[in-house]
Amino acid sequence: MSTALRCPFLSRIPVNQVKKTASQLMSYAERCPVMVHAMSYMNGPDMMTVTDEPLEKQCPFFAKEGLTVSDVKSHISSLKDVAPKTEKTAPTADMPVAKATAAEATVTAPKYPSGISVEKTLEKIKLWGKGAEEEMKVKVEEEVQEKEATEAQQSKLFDYEDFFGAQIDRKKSDHTYRVFKKVMRRGREFPYAEDHSTGKKRDITVWCSNDYLGMSWHPKVMNAVSEALKNHGAGAGGTRNISGNSPLHEGLEAEIASLHEKEAALVFTSCYVANDTSLCTLGQTIPGVHMFSDAGNHASLIQGIRNSRVPKHIFRHNDPLHLEELLRKVDSGTPKIVVFETVHSMTGDISPLSELCDVAHKYGALTFVDEVHAVGLYGDQGAGVGQRDGCMDKIDIISGTLGKAFGNVGGYIASTSRTVDMIRSYGSGFIFTTSLPPTTLAGARASIQVLRGEEGKHLREKHQSNVRYLRQNLIEAGIPAIHSPSHIIPIHVGDAALCTHLSAELMNKHDIYVQAINYPTVARGSERLRVAPTPHHTKAMMDYFVSSVIRVWSDNGLELSRERSVCPDECEVCNKPLGIQILQAEEKVCGRSNCTYASLQDIFFTDNRRAVAMA
Numbered sequence: 001m002s003t004a005l006r007c008p009f010l011s012r013i014p015v016n017q018v019k020k021t022a023s024q025l026m027s028y029a030e031r032c033p034v035m036v037h038a039m040s041y042m043n044g045p046d047m048m049t050v051t052d053e054p055l056e057k058q059c060p061f062f063a064k065e066g067l068t069v070s071d072v073k074s075h076i077s078s079l080k081d082v083a084p085k086t087e088k089t090a091p092t093a094d095m096p097v098a099k100a101t102a103a104e105a106t107v108t109a110p111k112y113p114s115g116i117s118v119e120k121t122l123e124k125i126k127l128w129g130k131g132a133e134e135e136m137k138v139k140v141e142e143e144v145q146e147k148e149a150t151e152a153q154q155s156k157l158f159d160y161e162d163f164f165g166a167q168i169d170r171k172k173s174d175h176t177y178r179v180f181k182k183v184m185r186r187g188r189e190f191p192y193a194e195d196h197s198t199g200k201k202r203d204i205t206v207w208c209s210n211d212y213l214g215m216s217w218h219p220k221v222m223n224a225v226s227e228a229l230k231n232h233g234a235g236a237g238g239t240r241n242i243s244g245n246s247p248l249h250e251g252l253e254a255e256i257a258s259l260h261e262k263e264a265a266l267v268f269t270s271c272y273v274a275n276d277t278s279l280c281t282l283g284q285t286i287p288g289v290h291m292f293s294d295a296g297n298h299a300s301l302i303q304g305i306r307n308s309r310v311p312k313h314i315f316r317h318n319d320p321l322h323l324e325e326l327l328r329k330v331d332s333g334t335p336k337i338v339v340f341e342t343v344h345s346m347t348g349d350i351s352p353l354s355e356l357c358d359v360a361h362k363y364g365a366l367t368f369v370d371e372v373h374a375v376g377l378y379g380d381q382g383a384g385v386g387q388r389d390g391c392m393d394k395i396d397i398i399s400g401t402l403g404k405a406f407g408n409v410g411g412y413i414a415s416t417s418r419t420v421d422m423i424r425s426y427g428s429g430f431i432f433t434t435s436l437p438p439t440t441l442a443g444a445r446a447s448i449q450v451l452r453g454e455e456g457k458h459l460r461e462k463h464q465s466n467v468r469y470l471r472q473n474l475i476e477a478g479i480p481a482i483h484s485p486s487h488i489i490p491i492h493v494g495d496a497a498l499c500t501h502l503s504a505e506l507m508n509k510h511d512i513y514v515q516a517i518n519y520p521t522v523a524r525g526s527e528r529l530r531v532a533p534t535p536h537h538t539k540a541m542m543d544y545f546v547s548s549v550i551r552v553w554s555d556n557g558l559e560l561s562r563e564r565s566v567c568p569d570e571c572e573v574c575n576k577p578l579g580i581q582i583l584q585a586e587e588k589v590c591g592r593s594n595c596t597y598a599s600l601q602d603i604f605f606t607d608n609r610r611a612v613a614m615a
Contacts, residue, residue, distance in 0.1 A: 175496035176518045183513060185209075187217035191536055195507065204507065205541060207531050208515040212377055212487065213459045214536050215407030215447045228442035236435040244435035252445045256400070256412050259375075259383050259448060261392050264420040267441075269433055271372050271401040271411025275300035276307065277429030278399065278413050279339065279368065283308020285426055286335045292326060292365065294318065294340035296347070301339050301370060320355040327363040336365035342385035343373035346522050346530060348484025353385055357394035366396040376405025377460060377487060382451040406451070408444040410436050462535035463487060466542065470533045473546045478560030479553065482528070489531040490517075491549070499527040502552055510548035 171177035182196040195202040215221055238244035256265035268274040291305050296317040305312050315323040338360035342351050360367045371384035379387025386392040402410040450456055467487045474481040480492040493499040496518040503516035517530045553560055
């Protein structure tokens with residue numbers, strides 16, 4: 001029995017050795033009560049491991065022999081009954097006092113060979129078991145408290161989904177939430193299309209497309225796209241620096257540079273990217289530069305200036321005098337860039353390009369001019385307002401798009417070779433994106449070449465003629481069509497919910513798709529229907545459009561009045577009155593180029609001369 005009580009491991013290892021090798025014995029210590037006691041002796045109660053197993057099973061040797069705590073206690077009692085008494089040795093004359101005292105202390109209580117008392121070990125086991133139970137209770141309580149604290153903390157964390165939902169609800173509540181129409185254009189039957197917004201196909205006509213001249217389905221363009229697809233595949237294969245550059249890229253850039261009479265050009269995935277990347281790069285590389293931005297600039301221009309983090313100055317929309325006032329306040333030696341558009345897509349305004357450029361150059365500034373809604377539509381070869389007005393040389397950097405009048409997708413800049421090369425070398429929006437695919441490159445170049453020729457001139461003339469016809473009929477019907485010198489006809493509504501409703505009624509009742517334009521595209525209170533007729537809308541189509549708008553206007557209780565003007569009472573620059581008598585006068589209402597009202601005078605006299613000639 002005494003043999004069964006010996007630990008087969010620790011009985012052969014001195015306690016000092018156990019202390020030295022404690023780290024190696026830790027894996028066994030969690031189950032051996034003798035080791036637990038030894039560890040508690042060395043390091044205290046922190047070394048104990050809590051377990052739910054009965055004490056008898058915690059020692060693998062006890063478990064193997066089938067021993068219980070009761071067995072051990074009985075064995076201890078039997079050892080005490082037969083243990084020899086302590087004998088005192090009588091001191092003799094020749095025995096030293098120290099030895100006589102030591103002899104009195106001799107005992108014969110059983111011990112492990114390692115020197116650990118069985119009885120004390122079992123008592124330690126009992127105490128440890130009780131301590132484990134208490135420690136377990138404490139641990140459970142701590143875990144509960146920790147869980148509650150975690151849940152409380154999580155309740156304080158930012159709820160992203162709730163936030164996103166609230167932002168969407170805000171848009172819906174003020175009627176600026178956008179629901180995209182599902183429209184499939186019929187390429188060879190443009191401007192006809194199919195609406196699938198309700199899940200049921202409806203034949204419609206499109207009146208708000210930026211494919212201004214219908215070049216997306218021009219036979220030469222489609223053939224160029226088809227050949228590029230067959231010969232080169234659908235994708236570019238990478239960035240311009242890694243497998244994504246080709247003769248098609250460089251050929252298109254050479255075509256664009258020639259169109260704008262510049263040394264070089266660079267194509268981007270969109271004109272938003274072109275504007276953002278170019279302005280940001282210019283701002284970050286030119287030391288101490290200041291940027292001057294038109295108050296009506298497109299979001300891409302604003303974003304590029306914002307990302308550059310340079311000082312910015314905002315001048316009143318299309319106002320050269322205010323621009324000069326701001327430029328005058330900045331030191332003449334400070335680098336400057338003046339940023340503006342020619343045709344503003346939502347108002348139809350055309351900027352006084354020549355005057356703005358002259359003021360900018362007077363104070364040593366570069367001009368960055370966005371001709372996105374002008375390229376393909378104005379000028380002898382479709383190079384834009386700069387070509388039409390004979391001042392392309394005044395534009396230092398021009399940006400344009402391949403996705404509107406040119407009928408494809410992508411954007412570009414054109415300027416001097418060094419300017420373009422610098423943006424090419426430093427602009428992250430150009431460097432780190434996949435380049436345009438072969439189909440787009442071939443299609444865009446074919447479109448530019450068509451519009452630079454005689455067919456392009458004919459399309460532009462037809463386009464402007466249709467714009468004049470539709471605008472005049474809308475005004476005569478009492479529809480509040482805003483006067484503008486460009487090809488865009490805004491119909492003023494002034495209320496987001498009403499604007500969306502009118503657009504829906506035109507679609508649902510008259511099969512006409514014209515998009516409602518609400519905030520943030522235009523200012524609140526300036527909500528409008530944006531109409532963009534093309535050369536391919538017939539007079540019968542335009543007459544039907546006008547009669548449908550009249551019907552929807554009347555059905556919603558809106559006023560039809562030829563006398564009600566949505567234009568200002570005076571010119572924004574010269575402050576001259578803008579009554580009908582002034583517009584009929586031969587003297588120009590405003591001396592500024594591209595003035596909205598001066599253009600109306602030109603239209604008035606052109607129509608009068610045409611009427612006289614026909615008479």
